[in-house]
Amino acid sequence: MLLSFQTFRMLHTAGPLLTIDVSDRETRTDDVDDVLSSFVGGRGAATKLAHDRIPFDADPFGPENSLFFTTGPLQASNMSFTGRMNCTGVSPLTGGLLSSNAGGFLSRHFAATGYSAVELTGRSDDLLAIHVTDEGIEFEDVPELAGATTSEVGEYMAEKHGFGDEQLLVSGPAGENRVRFASIMTTEHRAFGRGGLGAVMGAKNVKCVSFEGDSAPDIDIDPIQMEVHREAATADDHPMKEAGTTSVTEYANHVSALPSYYFSELEFEGASDIGGGAVSDKKYKKGTCSQCAFACKLPTKDEETGLETEGPEYETVMAFGSNAGIDDVVSVMKSNDLCDELGMDTISCGDVISAYLAANDEFGNSDLIHDLVEKIAHREDEGDLLAEGVHRAADDLGVEDWTVKGLEFAAHDGRTLNGQGLAFATSNRGADHMYAEFYSKEYPLVSKDEAVDPTGLEGKPPLIVAKENYNAILDSGVVCKFSRDFMTEERIETLLDAEYDELMEIGAEVVELERHFNNQRGFDRADDTLPYDLPEFESALSEYYEERGWNDDGTVPEDSGVVSAD
Structure with missing residues (x-):
């Protein structure tokens, strides 16, 4: 049993909580120093705020559910591995409190507004963009962005306001349509991926939130940060620098820990065609997150088709590759890109499509997979059922429910590990x-x-x-x-x-x-x-x-x- 919320003298983030109620377009700020000093920032602070402020019986799609966006104190550093931030809310996929975090370049723009946390609550009658700055909050009606993809929102905001993708939180078509595993997208290809928090943002009728300012808190970070940063920069032989998380694909397959054919097998004969080497062959430049010299991201391009994206990472290789019976890395790249554009978690989306393929004896059908991704995002035809996720669709599909608490399985199979x-x-x-x-x-x-x-x-x-x-x-x-x-x-x-x-x-x-x-x-x-x-x-x-x-x-x-x- 734990002691009751001790406050330790430790480094923590600073700044007030900004609450944005989109129902009446009102904002307020609250001092949350007690929470920050007890929980550091990020997921810890957001979890405490969510626990105390969201009703236990909140409908995930209801106005009473909130999304809490937070950074931590290390976003004030120049250290590698700190280009990330957190989002917390009640998940429409699991029904429980859930935190997801995303990389990219948003976290320092968020911190520059001077807020330690931003709470998004209520529900807007009209499709809305919200602009958060250190000088005030602006609400903008954006009916023209209904159904817009991640990149289309980015282009609109760049042209109208001069914002870069790295300043934006975006709910894609999947979020608007309350796909239960919709992501919140940022920096175009980076996602608050798991648990469907993009559907919560979509249910609030919020299409986009931007961040801009010059009021980041002054937090003194120990000089050891530069030792970490230097080691990250010089770890040239680290496999993740070349192939990201896909570097584990062939090894996971070798030890029988790679879910395949909707979890019916633990090895995939085409693993080398979609794994680290195949992805590295499509990588055309380095990719990273804010301040990070480790640079493990995967900007990829297929010269033949002209497809250009970021990734896939290992989990996507599993979900849209081995689990779907696909041994074509370009097919997996396209699935990954579609999910990023439409705003969906690649793991849940790939798994539920793999369940559909299992039910219909269609493993390996790339065209069907890409068609289903689109249909899920727009809840069209069979996509409406699949948009509910594996847990809710399994009985109708006649397949086993491969979830825990309603969340689809990632790779690294527990039957072996x-x-x-x-x-x-x-x-x-x-x-x-x-x-x-x-x-x-x-x-x-x-x-x-x-x-x-x-x-x-x-x-x-x-x-x-x-x-x-x-x-x-x-x-x-x-x-x-x-x-x-x-x-x-x-x-x-x-x-x-x-x-x-x-x-x-x-x-x-x-x-x-x-x-x-x-x-x-x-x-x-x-x-x-x-x-x-x-x-x-x-x-x-x-x-x-x-x-x-x-x-x-x-x-x-x-x-x-x-x-x-x-």
Whole structure:
């Protein structure tokens, strides 16, 4: 059981909360220093604000649901791995409180407005763009942008206001049509991807939010930031610098951890045709996020078709490649690009299309896949059912429900990487690989002393708890998960000016706040399940709850710090 919301003397972001109520186009600011000093910023601060301000029974598509956008203190640094920010709200896909973060170049434009957090609430009668600056907030009716794609919104805002894509949050056609896995897009190809928060923005009738200013908080960051930055810049032999996350594709296939043919197989015969080498062959320049010298992004181009996009990353290679029976990297690139343009999570979209292909014996049909992406975004014909996601469509399709808490599975298959399987089940977000990121220990992608045997669950629940807590701190910082080879415990302590154990306690409180909110919406042990069996799963799940100080039914105790603070 956790202590009740201690405030540690640590680095945290600064500035007021800006609340924008689009129902009546009113704004207000609130001092939230107590939240920031307790939760650092980013996901931590947004989770506390959402827990206390969103009604437990809020309809995800209703005006009472809010979206909280936040940065952290490390967006004031010049350090690699800090070009990210967070968004938190009630997910229309899972029904629970969910945070998603995006890279690109938005975070520092957001911080420059001087706000630590922006809350978007209510529902506008008319399609709206909102311009947030350090001098005021402007509301603009944009009926001409109805149905506009991500790039079309960017072109409009550039021509009319001089904004760059890196200053914008955009809800694409999928968000407007309340596709339950719609993304919020920024910097054109970067997404707040998982959980459908783009559909929440679309339900509020907000097409775009822009950020501009010169009032970023003055936060003193330890000089160790430049040591991290220098190492990121000089790690020339790191595989992710060449092929991004797709560098793991062939290895995941080799160890039977690559979901294929709608999760019916664990290996794909065409993995090399869509994996790291194939994507690297299409990469034509370096790509990065704000201030980051690691440059792991993947601007790609196919000379024959003229298709130019960013990616695909490994999860998209799985969802639109192996899981769909596709061994053509250009097909996967096109699926990825369509999702970015229309504003959809590539993992959920690829998985639900793979479910449709399984139901109709159409694996490998690229033309059908691309047609379905468009139909889903516009909720046309069979796309209307698929826009609901796998959990809601599975029975009608006659396929197995491959989700956890309604969220479609990422790659790094838990049937082979058993600890990652348990982590999919315990994650408050659902089947999301980055919540605990436990696969990195089981491949392994970490040093030998951090690695664990992928088989079995013995000894893994405490390690999963620790990873979830640590990742909550990274998401509050906000620091990219791919800093794992550079961000040691000592460095995170130094950068955030706090003892590691204190930070882990804060991370645990963030996870517990999410769990408590979801408990109030009916989530319990029955939701921490998998569509496959793992050895000693139930005992490992009980051990996880015990490690967290929760009840054995997966609920937060009544005498916890979270409950007593309500």
